[in-house]
Amino acid sequence: MSDPITHVATTDITDMLSPTPGRRMDLPGFSEEFVDFPHFIIRITERIWHDKEVERCHDWYAEDCPIHTLAGDITGAATVVQNTYATLDAFPDRRLDADNVIWSDEGDGAFYSSHLITSKMTNQGGSEFGPATGKTVRVQTIADCLCKENKVIREWLVRDNLGLVQQLGLDPDQVAKDQARADQQADFSLIEFHTGRNGAGMGAPEAVAAHGSASEIATLALQAIHLDRTDTAINGVYDFRADVHMPGSTSLYGPDQLIEWMQPLWSALPDVQLNIEHIAEIPYLGEARDVAIRWSLRGGHSGDGRYGAPTQAPILIMAVSQFRIMNGRVREEVTIWDDLAVRRQIETARLAP
DSSP, rough: OOOOOOGGSSSSSHHHSOOSSOOOOOOSSSSSSSSSSHHHHOOOOOOOIIIIGGHHHHBBBBBTTTEEEETTOOEEEHHHHHHHHHHHHHOTOOOOOOEEEEEEEEETEEEEEEEEEEEEEEOOSTTTSSSOOOOEEEEEEEEEEEOOOOEEEEEEEEEEEEHHHHTTTOOHHHHHHHHHHHHHHHTTOOHHHHHHHTTTSOOOOOOOOTTSSSSHHHHHHHHIIIIIOOOHHHHEEEEEEEEEETTTTTTEEHHHHHHHHHHHHHHHHHHHHHHEEEEEEEOOSSSSSSEEEEEEEEEOOOSSSTSOOOOEEEEEEEEEEEEEEEETTEEEEEEEEEEHHHHHHHHHHHHHO
């Protein structure tokens, strides 16, 4: 009897990097060294970042692979190599420690992973945010990857850049303003970029799983937070002990703190459209389930709140949430979006003629 499929959230890194040889699932077109799909994700991340085998991105990323971020898109393995070197120049000791990989079989030999990462790193070189600060930071990232035949063929990347710049000792609104000015000089608008594609590249909405499933509960949590926005709806789906992590390296405990944190965002974006773009679900321990949802939010910056005086700018938030569902409620949640890129959209509107 073969070993079970790698369960990242509960397996030691040594066992993940050196598993018992032999396939644990059907992986058509993948190298024989990978025992299952989560092992593929963990192993290539380890080699690229920790073993510094950066050029091997050409082995594991398609040459035309699109990588979607809220700050703009990049394309191809060569660009991934270039960006990886740039990040290592700025943060040479960067770690990418795996907290979880929630995955799904997409059919036709394709697999989808939602990889939750914690990075500890020291800013020893200039970065996209400015000169080196010498500060050590801890940042969470989720990389959602569509993979086929041993390669990442499409990626959606969300990093808590708000928390990153705050830990670097920088003013996030000033950084966003500087980035918006640089965009203006380059004749680029992040607002026009996101408006022009009208959600293209974000993925089609997926049907929610069966009634009462963990995936449905996680979806109801997103609807309660972003659409219903009521204490009743939120308390109905979150455990009273819910441990929730939000952008800005924010740690919340219980639905009351979550509601309080969300209120300035609700005020800033009073009318939004929620789009569920991908759902994956795996077992955790016992009856508990882990669910990853990639989603987006569109709405106008038409109210006072988190981002200051309203600009009427059309705003896109691209996010990924990982939920742990226990006893029919959300017990743990990590939600990540690049709130610095949200502020950059708003500063773009403020700089417009």
